[in-house]
Amino acid sequence: ARELLDHAAEYLGLAVANAVANWDPELVVLSGPVIRDSGIFDQVLAASRPAVLEVAKARVRVALAEIEENVKIIGAASLEINEHLAASL
Numbered sequence: 768a769r770e771l772l773d774h775a776a777e778y779l780g781l782a783v784a785n786a787v788a789n790w791d792p793e794l795v796v797l798s799g800p801v802i803r804d805s806g807i808f809d810q811v812l813a814a815s816r817p818a819v820l821e822v823a824k825a826r827v828r829v830a831l832a833e834i835e836e837n838v839k840i841i842g843a844a845s846l847e848i849n850e851h852l853a854a855s856l
Contacts, residue, residue, distance in 0.1 A: 776807040780814020787823050798832035
């Protein structure tokens with residue numbers, strides 16, 4: 768099981784690096800019971816860092832989600848609110 772988690776952390780780290788390269792976000796938030804409870808968050812960070820461009824390393828932040836309960840509902844509501852506010856401008 769540990770070996771499987773190690774591989775998952777490596778691939779998730781590469782996915783984070785690809786997201787940074789493609790979309791240039793300021794923040795990448797990781798969430799979920801596997802990330803939170805298995806302790807692989809630091810491994811994901813370590814795996815993503817070498818693949819992220821030097822320019823992006825200084826400004827992108829990868830964080831563990833602080834809100835776990837109802838996060839999907841909160842995210843959906845945020846998108847709807849943003850869309851409504853943008854339409855009213």
